[in-house]
Amino acid sequence: MSTIQAIILAIIEGLTEFLPISSTGHMVLMSSYLGIENDKFTKLFEVCIQLGAILAVVVLYWKKFFDFSKWQFYVKLALAVVPALIFGKLFDDLIDEHLGSPVFIATVLLVGGIILLFVDNWFKNPVITEExxxxxxxxxxIGAYQCLAIMFPGLSxxxxxxIGGMQQKLSRSxxxxxxxxxAVPTMTAATGYKLLKFISDEGSITGDQIKLLAIGNVVAFIVAVLAIKFFITILxxxxxxxxxIYRIIVGIVILALTVGSH
Structure with missing residues (x-):
């Protein structure tokens, strides 16, 4: 992976992490286009730079995130992250090996896009408006819904x-x-796990790889700060x-290009 490729993937991550269009799906598709999708470091990079984007939340919402007087908030986050940690650990290898193809991701993007067209009408009467x-x-x-995103790359x-929160009667905002x-504890845990697994499999991580991870996280963080504000406004x-609509268009285009190339 070159520095330019790392920056491209990081920009995509920052733009898409908080949008309901799947950051992982977009990065996998771009890495496939760049021809680096089968490199083990690419798979590590795609997970680790999500942490940089996630840290944008900590900065933008620091008053809420570091209000230690409300300890119940941290308990809820800890409980919510458990289903994804268990599910991710059990099925990580299977997902990496079989569910990362462009056709699979494009299909999930398409189906997910159709679902998003109707979500606002399904959950019109929220009763929970405060954390x-x-x-x-x-x-x-709500945390259990993360398992769906783990199982179906491209879902988001x-x-x-x-959507899980809205199904549980939370307001959209x-x-x-x-x-x-x-996302903060989820991606912190995922990054740590992937990093340790990579080092265990490869024996070490090189200085150049560390530099690429640093660049990727910084770029993803900066872009994500801007993307969060945009997303909240649009949502x-x-x-x-x-x-x-965006997901449907992208899904159809990718399927057409993939089928057309065979």
Whole structure:
């Protein structure tokens, strides 16, 4: 992987991490286009730079994230992340090996886009508008939706958890905010796990690889800061439908190009 390739992937990650269009799906597709999709470091890079994007949440919402007087908030995040940690550990190798093809991701993008066209009409009457009103059981249920994103690359972790939150009667804006916060422990754990697994398999990580990871995380962080503000504005004003249309178009284009090339 070159520095330019790392920057391209990081920009894509920063732009798409918090949008319900799948950052992983976009990065896998781009790495395939760049011809580096089968490199083990690429798979590590695609996970680790998500942490840089996620840290944008910590900076933008630092007052809420570091309000240690509300310890229940941290308990809910800890409980919510458990299903994804267990599921990810059990099925990590299977997902990496079999579910990362462009056709599979394009299909998931397409189906997910169709779902997003109707989500706003499905959940019109939220009853939970403030984070303290989210109980522990609800937090675990929302966290379980992350397993869908793990199982289906291209689905979008943010889309899964936001929709999960709305299904649990959270308002759209609160569901998005909780999804952002939940991403912090989720991606911290995923990054640590992938890094340790890579070192265990490869024996070490080189200085050049560390430099690429650093560059990728910084770029993803900067771009994500801007993307979060954009997403919240669009989500509150228009809902999910335009993201659904985008996913459908991208899914169809990728399927057409892939089928046409064979």
């Amino acid at each position: 303290p009103d989210i109980n522990n059981v609800t937090a675990i249920k 972790r943010s889309a899964a958890t936001i 609160l569901a998005a905010e909780f999804s952002f916060f939940l 509150n004003k228009y809902g999910f439908k335009y993201f659904g």
